[in-house]
Amino acid sequence: xxxxxxxxxxxxxxxxxxxxxxxxxxxxxxxxxxxxxxxxxxxxxxxxxxxxxxxxxxxxxxxxxxxxxxxxxxxxxxxxxxxxxxxxxxxxxxxxxxxxxxxxxxxxxxxxxxxxxxxxxxxxxxxxxxxxxxxxxxxxxx
Numbered sequence: 001x002x003x004x005x006x007x008x009x010x011x012x013x014x015x016x017x018x019x020x021x022x023x024x025x026x027x028x029x030x031x032x033x034x035x036x037x038x039x040x041x042x043x044x045x046x047x048x049x050x051x052x053x054x055x056x057x058x059x060x061x062x063x064x065x066x067x068x069x070x071x072x073x074x075x076x077x078x079x080x081x082x083x084x085x086x087x088x089x090x091x092x093x094x095x096x097x098x099x100x101x102x103x104x105x106x107x108x109x110x111x112x113x114x115x116x117x118x119x120x121x122x123x124x125x126x127x128x129x130x131x132x133x134x135x136x137x138x139x140x141x142x
Contacts, residue, residue, distance in 0.1 A: 054103070054131050056120025060088040061136065064115045065097055067108050079105045081130060083119065091121070100130045107133045 062085030074080045084097040100121065102108055107130060111117070120132035 054122045057123045058088050058091045058121045060085045061118050101127045103131045
């Protein structure tokens with residue numbers, strides 16, 4: 001049976017414990033607080049997973065040749081960056097200019113042709129995906 005908790009801020013609402021007695025306000029507040037903490041933790045975890053950047057399989061350096069936001073002649077829905085890159089150890093033994101799909105348009109923000117960059121590549125079944133892109137200072141020793 002449910003009993004009415006009188007004189008409480010939530011009076012007028014029916015509350016009951018599993019044994020049919022009234023729920024103590026302390027227990028109710030504790031349960032609600034615990035539920036909110038668990039929900040907040042789960043939301044934070046999933047947001048962190050969704051925003052997580054995949055770990056690159058290879059690292060390269062080069063110079064940005066062109067930035068192509070979607071749609072472009074190279075890809076209808078994904079941003080493309082063309083980089084003249086140096087050899088990429090373990091992946092490509094020679095320097096060349098080539099297009100890469102960018103993981104997001106955010107990677108291209110603030111970048112311009114001519115920028116010297118360090119980039120991370122993730123190998124996917126569809127393409128070589130640029131997952132990180134940072135501007136670096138030109139090498140002045142050459």
